[in-house]
Amino acid sequence: MSEYKPPKNEKEFEQNFDQIKPVMNKTEAIFESSRCLFCYDAPCVKACPTFIDIPLFIRQINNGNVKGAAKTIFYSNYLGNTCGKVCPTEVLCEGSCVYIKEGVKPVEIGRLQNYATNKAITEKIKIFSQGEPVKKKVAIIGGGPAGLSCACELRSNGIEADIFEGKSKATGLAIHGIAPYKIANQEVDDELEYLLRQFGFKIHFNHYVHGVEELRKIEKEYDAVFIGVGNANTTMLNIPGENKKNVVGAIEIIEQLRKKHHKTVFGNKVVVLGGGNTAMDAASEAARMGSEAVILAYRRAKADMKGYEFEFDLAKRVGVKAYFNVAPVEILGDEKVTGIKFIKTKSENGVITNIQGSEFTEECDMIIKATGQSRHFGLLHNIENLETDEEGRVIVNNEFRTTNPKYYAGGDAVNGGKEVVNSVAEGKSAGKNISKILLNKTLSLTLNT
């Protein structure tokens, strides 16, 4: 392996994490947009959780109306630029492109989308307007994709939106949790700035709302509250040795990497536990940070992996090796991790059982757990009558209203952990419903699809 050398400075970091979907130039955009067939009832639109009119915006790009294309995108998806870059387009819009049925490369929808939105953002093209003030206020807990999307929707209806963000930066996983080769920090910041300037919602940074007293105060001051808190830290495996140094959660190490770039320390031999997309990302990132060997270890069979095939391919391409049907039993080492003991498993009808006597040890100096995240139970339990399901997800009706009628919710806190684009869609729908109820009328919103 060691295809990548550990980056010593920002420039080397950028080389190791060069964008897998760089922004197109005009020639490329014209060529690529020319390929779109303008399908009737296009499958790409149906595959998009925000229902962007993809054939329309591609045709607009092709006909030189890039500003119009950006409008088409942003009116359906407030984080259109981020989504174009970080969406798993391979399984959503591009994955449904009819060209695939003919054995032809699908239209690069994500990159075309970025071509338009990037132009709108960098040239500060104003496309949104705030609604007439209606003297209603909504508090939004969590400034991630769901919360931001909800805020934009509310502002377009003239409702005030105050976002309470626990961290020093908003946009949630877009800035903290996405692999750096998918999107650069600057791009995320620029899109947030673009939305802020046009919609004028407020963000209170480093303001972690969870206490009962504060919640009661918010309930009093605001007409409604939207919960978009996403998920919390990595869950414990509950195996011996888990507290040793260099045993980290995937979410936590990825956040560090996004913040500290080349200054983030990875091990020489890294074992990543898990089979989801976060595990793939963490493994890829370790490899790009110059780790000598990276092993992805998954408890179940390859076919059971929740991660997308293309994400697994990305990891394999940078030299990640994968073990399937191995479960961690103990983390070895004194103060610091020196290895991990696995036991082999077999999967039958979805049930996995350990194979007795099949234990083996893998040497390593870092373990990354990508085995799931906890919920923000502290906050959720402090809200009266707020029900969650058996997995801790907030229960909402089809208007994204929770069992406490003052509260609405969307994003990972509700769906358990999906894509950025799902959160954007849910945040917008929630915002639309909150507006409808607060304004007590059926809105004919010009910005709606």
Next chain:
Amino acid sequence: MSSLKSNFAGIKSPNPFWLASAPPTNSGYQVMRAFDKGWGGAVWKTLGVPIINTSSRYGAVNYRDKRMVGFNNIELISDRPLSDNLRDIEEVKKYFPEHAVIGSLMVETKQQWHQIIKDVENAGVDGIELNFGCPHGMCERGMGSAVGQEPNVLTQIVSWVMETAKVPVIVKLTPNVSHIEEPAIAAKRGGANAVSLINTIQSIVGVDIDNFVPYPVVDGKSTNGGYCGPAVKPIAMNMVKNVAKIPGYNLPISGIGGIENWRDAVEFILLGATNVQVCTAVMHYGFGIIREILAGFEQYMDEKNFSTVDEMIGKALPNILHWEELNLNYKVIAKIEESKCIGCQLCYIACEDGAHQAIGLPGNPDSRIPHIIEENCVGCNLCSIVCPVENCISMVRKDENKKIINWQERTAQGNIPVTFDDKLAGGVGHYIPEPKEAIAYRLK
């Protein structure tokens, strides 16, 4: 083994592919480069009293990612002194005696015509082409298309030319007329040996919508130009066919208009051209495109067992009838090959919005494959044309055992609609949804 050798009205050339009179034939240098690459002949950039050109001169129509599907120019005839051109022609003929060099001419008076014909013949041209086609700049001065649009003037000038010309004379026709047959017949009446067509079509290729001025822009202003390139090919082919079908015409035709590959050349010849001339494609890609034309054309001749180009001339003409001679009982119906369908549903929406509501969508949400509603299908071809997959939609014949009958015959039988609400109307019995079904979703 097939032979590409060409004899056009007595003008011999190694192949039937000539460069048209235009910027690529402006100098001996260019023409010699072209012959060296494989072109069979060249019609020199039109000679006359040299002119002064504008800057800029060209405009284009781009379609999606394709550049120059249409092209126009406001350039005039040669801006070089006649003596320079004559010296170049002589030089070219010295190095390429087997190749055809044609002098394109455009002057005003009878005396000028007689003088310039002598001059180019002395320089060694194999033929003369009379430029009666240029639709911009020269026509305002009583030349070019101003001549081509007046059959009597055209005949008059051709007859002046024929008084002195010793080499074959080709008349180049303008398409900016209602009936191309009229100038074609006028040329023959004047004694011309051949015609070439089409010259460019009057055009505006686009408008700078920020500054409200068409292209090409000359110091903030513009003027109409002459249109050419792939976009004009269908118009040119129809005109070539029209001239070729003039009863007893018999003059060889040099086909011009949007030709850029071997197939284009074959098509023009099948429609009655004896040879072809190319300009725009060379202005786009250079002389090198002749390699593809030669290779493809020869391969076609071999595959079809044509031993000479002449055998191909007009092969498609017997199959071009008047509309009223077409068989009204012939019936085809679209068929979708489901295994090839990719589910774009362009056929559905094209038929639904643009034709006869003869394609249905699957009721099953898992499928995107449309189906033909046979009783509504009129066999128009639209679906098979919009389908992006090769051979996915085909037109299947459905009129077995019906005898051939055309409009003429039905008219003779009195079997045609004559009143406004005639039950014999072709659309009677076709299913057409009620108008309000178009907005049913809104009424719900």
